[in-house]
Amino acid sequence: MPLPAKLILDWARGGVQGPGVRESIKALGDLQGLFGDEPAFCAMDPAREIYRVCVVSSVPAGEEGGLFWGVTVLQPGKVGDEYFMTHGHFHANRTRAEYYATVAGEGILLRMDPERHTWGEAMAPNTLHYIQGEHAHRVVNVGKEPLIFWACWGSDAGYDYAAIRKSGFGARVVERAGRPMMAYE
Ligand code: F6R
Ligand code: ZN
Numbered sequence: 001m002p003l004p005a006k007l008i009l010d011w012a013r014g015g016v017q018g019p020g021v022r023e024s025i026k027a028l029g030d031l032q033g034l035f036g037d038e039p040a041f042c043a044m045d046p047a048r049e050i051y052r053v054c055v056v057s058s059v060p061a062g063e064e065g066g067l068f069w070g071v072t073v074l075q076p077g078k079v080g081d082e083y084f085m086t087h088g089h090f091h092a093n094r095t096r097a098e099y100y101a102t103v104a105g106e107g108i109l110l111r112m113d114p115e116r117h118t119w120g121e122a123m124a125p126n127t128l129h130y131i132q133g134e135h136a137h138r139v140v141n142v143g144k145e146p147l148i149f150w151a152c153w154g155s156d157a158g159y160d161y162a163a164i165r166k167s168g169f170g171a172r173v174v175e176r177a178g179r180p181m182m183a184y185e
Contacts, residue, residue: 007056011103014073014148016054025052028079031087033165036172037080050075050084059155066155074107074139074147081174085110088138088169092158098137100129101150106143108173108180112136118170120182123149133157136164140173142180 007018029046051074059066077084088110091098100109100123107123114134121129123139131137141147171184 009071011150012148014054014071014103014146014150016056016069016071018056020057021054022057023052023054026050026087034085034087034168035079035082036174037082040080044079048077050077051086057155062156062158064156067152068155068157069150069152071148071150072139074105074141074149076105076141076144076146078175081176083140083142083173083175083180085140085173086138087161088136088164090136090160090163091133091153092160093133093154093156095133096154096157097133098131098151098153098157100131100137100139102127103148103150105141105145105147107147107149108140108142108182110136110138110140110169110171110173112169116167116170118184120171120173123147136169138164138169140180142173 009016028044028048028050035041051072053070053072055070057068075084102123108120109123109129110120112118171182173180174183
């Protein structure tokens with residue numbers, strides 16, 4: 001008899017169970033300084049959950065040659081007219097790429113190259129995005145339901161959040177006349 005799989009996925013709801021799984025929650029307060037409308041941000045509950053991430057780390061972070069696997073569940077909502085979004089990051093190692101596969105919801109994948117050229121790509125159930133290692137990436141939920149996407153990336157990719165904290169992306173995703181729109185800086 002084969003042994004049972006050690007990791008079990010709940011594709012639709014964005015869950016994974018098994019050894020080496022770590023869940024982290026990002027609340028609104030963790031995203032301070034990232035949204036454009038500071039007064040609207042301050043009027044909201046900083047404890048409100050914006051997204052949660054489950055990561056399977058089968059090897060230690062930083063180890064060359066391994067893969068990480070994870071899922072993000074990003075809630076719907078807005079700060080002022082700007083949709084809820086992930087923090088966004090470059091990979092610390094700019095040669096390490098990543099896949100994002102969407103299973104539920106409606107989103108925009110914001111990508112930014114090293115020259116700050118920024119664009120959005122539609123995320124919807126069954127879309128698959130390949131993100132080059134040198135592209136910063138942030139996900140924006142422009143729908144009314146949680147946006148759920150799975151990801152796979154190199155265990156030595158790392159995270160460079162500082163560059164985004166300092167200068168953000170070259171565009172924001174905002175609601176205009178009930179529709180999502182890219183607002184360039
Ligand atoms: C890993 C990756 C995703 C994100 C997750 C949360 O390289 O891109 O697992 O880490 O969607 O977004 P951040 O990390 O920007 O808060
Ligand atoms: Zn990444």
